[in-house]
Amino acid sequence: MNAPASSARTAAAPVPPQPAGQRGSTAAAAGAQPLLETRELTIRFGGHVAVNAMSCAFRPGELTCIVGPNGAGKTTYFNLISGQLPPTAGQILLDGEDLTRLPVSQKTRRGIGRAFQLTSLFPQLSVLENVRLAVQARQQRGIDLFSMWTSHRDVRAQALAILERVALAGKQHLTVASLPHGDQRKLEVGILLALQPRVFMFDEPTAGMSVDEVPVILDLIREIRQDRSKTVLLVEHKMDVVRSLADRIIVLHNGTLVADGDPAEVIASPVVQQAYLGMAEEEGNHG
Numbered sequence: 096m097n098a099p100a101s102s103a104r105t106a107a108a109p110v111p112p113q114p115a116g117q118r119g120s121t122a123a124a125a126g127a128q129p130l131l132e133t134r135e136l137t138i139r140f141g142g143h144v145a146v147n148a149m150s151c152a153f154r155p156g157e158l159t160c161i162v163g164p165n166g167a168g169k170t171t172y173f174n175l176i177s178g179q180l181p182p183t184a185g186q187i188l189l190d191g192e193d194l195t196r197l198p199v200s201q202k203t204r205r206g207i208g209r210a211f212q213l214t215s216l217f218p219q220l221s222v223l224e225n226v227r228l229a230v231q232a233r234q235q236r237g238i239d240l241f242s243m244w245t246s247h248r249d250v251r252a253q254a255l256a257i258l259e260r261v262a263l264a265g266k267q268h269l270t271v272a273s274l275p276h277g278d279q280r281k282l283e284v285g286i287l288l289a290l291q292p293r294v295f296m297f298d299e300p301t302a303g304m305s306v307d308e309v310p311v312i313l314d315l316i317r318e319i320r321q322d323r324s325k326t327v328l329l330v331e332h333k334m335d336v337v338r339s340l341a342d343r344i345i346v347l348h349n350g351t352l353v354a355d356g357d358p359a360e361v362i363a364s365p366v367v368q369q370a371y372l373g374m375a376e377e378e379g380n381h382g
């Protein structure tokens with residue numbers, strides 16, 4: 096509640112703050128004001144604290160990878176930021192504005208972009224119609240999606256351009272429900288692009304994708320990161336992906352921020368090695 100606006104790292108972080116200049120966009124981001132900030136953000140489920148006083152600031156032009164073992168609280172942190180879950184305590188600020196108690200729709204309208212769960216969208220509509228509705232929703236600012244069946248040529252053209260970018264142009268007429276998993280993930284990214292958010296949140300965007308599909312998504316994320324007015328948060332388990340994309344890494348463990356900073360330093364830090372080793376040992380001890 097009373098945390099200073101500039102406080103981007105918790106006292107618990109054993110890895111020193113990241114020096115500027117490792118990558119071009121990081122150097123630009125280093126002096127910038129935070130675009131997104133969480134202060135002491137916390138959620139409890141019964142006695143379990145899934146996200147514990149997360150204080151973190153994300154600057155424009157920065158791609159932050161969020162890593163940590165299974166159950167660390169990464170997805171829950173995203174659910175809090177996007178509004179899917181109400182925090183028990185703490186604050187969420189976008190460009191200094193307090194969005195903590197706003198519903199998902201209001202947060203989306205202000206620029207918090209979380210990949211949709213396609214199963215809860217329009218599974219019986221075509222791929223193109225789903226993206227077109229997202230383009231319309233952004234253009235009309237909060238329009239009732241169900242009332243927008245009339246097609247506009249420019250909206251269609253924009254939707255088709257997005258489908259090209261996510262390599263789904265050839266599948267525009269298929270229903271979402273009939274798409275294989277990898278294509279559904281690509282469509283999630285397409286819908287996110289259509290909404291043009293300021294904060295992009297990707298939760299394991301390439302999970303379940305075949306090897307040849309992965310570069311499409313990674314190239315898109317790289318492209319988004321070039322836009323210095325945006326910030327990208329990426330939850331990712333694959334360390335080769337993290338290494339190739341991250342300007343900064345934060346590490347969650349048992350809902351708590353345990354490291355934050357330069358990718359090479361964070362990956363090499365004992366706390367990360369321990370967190371991942373610990374996970375491996377637990378899995379190895381099963382049964």
Ligand SMILES: Nc1ncnc2c1ncn2[C@@H]1O[C@H](COP(=O)(O)OP(=O)(O)OP(=O)(O)O)[C@@H](O)[C@H]1O
Nearest residue numbers: 140143144145163164165166167168169170171172
């Ligand atoms: N709605 C909920 N009700 C109760 N407990 C929950 C709820 N959502 C998450 N949790 C718990 O919070 C903890 C964090 O879960 P979360 O899904 O955020 O982990 P994660 O870091 O995303 O893990 P993974 O890498 O496996 O995706 C887990 O112990 C989970 O069981």
Ligand SMILES: [Mg+2]
Nearest residue numbers: 169170171298
């Ligand atoms: Mg998760």
